[in-house]
Amino acid sequence: MVVRVSTVAFEGIEARPVDVQVMISNGTVVFNVVGLGDKAVAESRERVRSALVASGLSLPAKRITVNLAPADLPKEGSHYDLPIALGVMVAMGALPSDALDGFTVLGELALDGAITPVSGVLPAAVAASARGLGLICPAECGPEAAWASEDISILAPRNLIQIANHFHGSQVLSRPIPAVKSLSGPQPDLRDIKGQESAKRALEIAAAGGHNLLFNGPPGAGKSMLAARLPSILPPLTPGELLEVSMIHSVAGNIAGGQLTDRRPFRAPHHSASMAALVGGGTHARPGEASLAHHGVLFLDELPEFQAPALDALRQPLESGEIAISRANRRCVYPARFQLIAAMNPCRCGLANEPGHRCQKGSPQRCSALYQNRLSGPFLDRIDLHLEVPAIRASDLILPPAEEGSEQVAARVAQARDIQRYRYKALGYDHVACNAMATASIIEQTIKLDDAGGKLIRDASDRLRLSARGFHRVLKLARTIADLQGAPDVLRAHLGEALSYRPMVDRASAAA
Ligand SMILES: Nc1ncnc2c1ncn2[C@@H]1O[C@H](COP(=O)(O)OP(=O)(O)O)[C@@H](O)[C@H]1O
Ligand SMILES: [Mg+2]
Numbered sequence: 001m002v003v004r005v006s007t008v009a010f011e012g013i014e015a016r017p018v019d020v021q022v023m024i025s026n027g028t029v030v031f032n033v034v035g036l037g038d039k040a041v042a043e044s045r046e047r048v049r050s051a052l053v054a055s056g057l058s059l060p061a062k063r064i065t066v067n068l069a070p071a072d073l074p075k076e077g078s079h080y081d082l083p084i085a086l087g088v089m090v091a092m093g094a095l096p097s098d099a100l101d102g103f104t105v106l107g108e109l110a111l112d113g114a115i116t117p118v119s120g121v122l123p124a125a126v127a128a129s130a131r132g133l134g135l136i137c138p139a140e141c142g143p144e145a146a147w148a149s150e151d152i153s154i155l156a157p158r159n160l161i162q163i164a165n166h167f168h169g170s171q172v173l174s175r176p177i178p179a180v181k182s183l184s185g186p187q188p189d190l191r192d193i194k195g196q197e198s199a200k201r202a203l204e205i206a207a208a209g210g211h212n213l214l215f216n217g218p219p220g221a222g223k224s225m226l227a228a229r230l231p232s233i234l235p236p237l238t239p240g241e242l243l244e245v246s247m248i249h250s251v252a253g254n255i256a257g258g259q260l261t262d263r264r265p266f267r268a269p270h271h272s273a274s275m276a277a278l279v280g281g282g283t284h285a286r287p288g289e290a291s292l293a294h295h296g297v298l299f300l301d302e303l304p305e306f307q308a309p310a311l312d313a314l315r316q317p318l319e320s321g322e323i324a325i326s327r328a329n330r331r332c333v334y335p336a337r338f339q340l341i342a343a344m345n346p347c348r349c350g351l352a353n354e355p356g357h358r359c360q361k362g363s364p365q366r367c368s369a370l371y372q373n374r375l376s377g378p379f380l381d382r383i384d385l386h387l388e389v390p391a392i393r394a395s396d397l398i399l400p401p402a403e404e405g406s407e408q409v410a411a412r413v414a415q416a417r418d419i420q421r422y423r424y425k426a427l428g429y430d431h432v433a434c435n436a437m438a439t440a441s442i443i444e445q446t447i448k449l450d451d452a453g454g455k456l457i458r459d460a461s462d463r464l465r466l467s468a469r470g471f472h473r474v475l476k477l478a479r480t481i482a483d484l485q486g487a488p489d490v491l492r493a494h495l496g497e498a499l500s501y502r503p504m505v506d507r508a509s510a511a512a
Pocket of ligand 1: 028192193194195217218219222223224225226321343392397482
């Protein structure tokens with residue numbers, strides 16, 4: 001008799017159904033696992049054997065064959081241990097033959113029979129729910145699985161004995177409760193930043209419309225400090241976004257204790273990060289920092305120090321909001337709609353724009369042109385706000401703390417985001433949550449320029465040699481500035497401020 005247990009294989013954040021087939025037959029005493037598994041799957045039989053013995057079940061002296069179907073779908077990871085073990089238990093008669101009908105099963109086993117956490121429980125639960133199945137997963141992942149749906153039945157045992165007792169009715173497992181992670185400790189607040197009013201204004205505009213932003217200024221000006229305070233003014237994730245973000249973090253194995261959080265992700269990879277670390281990939285096609293920052297912020301500090309190919313690989317997700325990773329045997333797509341915040345010094349020494357600075361490389365202009373040329377024009381073109389952050393003066397530092405903190409700014413940002421969501425919903429574009437996400441044709445529908453505004457943008461396009469992309473990015477930025485003010489129409493003043501944030505592309509191309 002062949003026992004069938006349902007489990008999953010991951011392709012990106014999609015959980016594809018996999019059938020674990022177990023057969024115990026007479027013949028040589030072997031335990032074989034077939035079906036295009038990786039090393040972790042091949043090693044699974046040793047864990048299964050020990051876990052069963054530790055739970056008081058010795059394997060029969062027979063031939064045990066496990067097949068993972070479909071055989072042409074690659075299977076990666078350690079989560080096949082539990083479905084294989086439960087399949088063997090049914091085949092041995094240690095569990096009722098219909099016990100696993102209607103369940104998708106995933107989990108890793110320790111040698112003592114304990115069921116240990118695995119990644120990807122949330123997408124597995126969502127897929128199980130879509131197929132009308134329940135889920136059996138490790139106890140620690142239970143709260144994560146419970147987010148998928150209120151209707152699916154979830155069993156989250158600690159070890160093999162608990163699940164056996166559950167099916168024999170001697171110890172019934174209760175359904176886990178979805179958990180939310182609460183923030184611990186005080187968060188950095190905008191109030192800590194003295195002066196730098198224009199940088200704070202740019203940060204507020206970026207937060208309100210989801211725009212990309214680049215701070216350029218000397219060391220110690222407070223660029224990293226400003227960026228670290230962006231999460232405090234961003235609105236929390238909506239329930240739909242929360243689920244999307246958590247699916248990616250679940251596949252990456254980042255959800256500790258099964259607790260999700262409604263805070264927007266803030267990812268700050270070091271500039272030594274490889275291309276695979278930034279955009280995803282590697283042997284297991286894991287999501288990269290850009291995907292982990294989905295619906296949140298990707299902060300690249302010391303931007304020109306990043307490897308140029310890694311930065312250029314970000315151009316695709318910056319435009320399309322997703323990353324396709326291709327492999328010899330498959331292709332998977334991860335969502336990556338992030339807001340890019342970057343910081344850089346004007347040159348290697350960091351002081352190019354300071355009065356009286358003498359640079360070792362000759363003129364400070366040459367030093368900064370060399371440094372800034374590490375960034376490609378098309379990459380810089382995708383950044384809506386370029387801002388020079390001047391060094392902070394001692395007279396600013398001794399000022400009392402600013403009256404306005406993150407709370408007040410966050411309230412204005414939330415209001416501007418509501419206006420945007422309402423507008424795009426009314427136009428029938430439910431998927432557009434903020435101005436930065438609107439396509440060129442959508443943004444044109446929302447902006448009716450008057451004569452003065454039209455003339456300003458025409459003249460400026462010629463003077464700044466704006467690309468078509470640059471032109472639409474200016475329109476989106478102006479829309480956000482108007483939304484922050486609650487203004488229904490985009491006026492000349494809004495366009496003027498938006499254009500003032502676009503100088504650097506021009507200078508970089510002039511220096512090239
Ligand atoms: N505007 C400011 N208000 C208060 N402290 C500041 C300000 N700018 C810089 N600092 C101080 O200087 C330190 C360095 O700032 P940082 O953000 O790391 O500079 P940058 O990234 O521009 O090199 C901060 O930790 C903070 O103590
Ligand atoms: Mg810094």
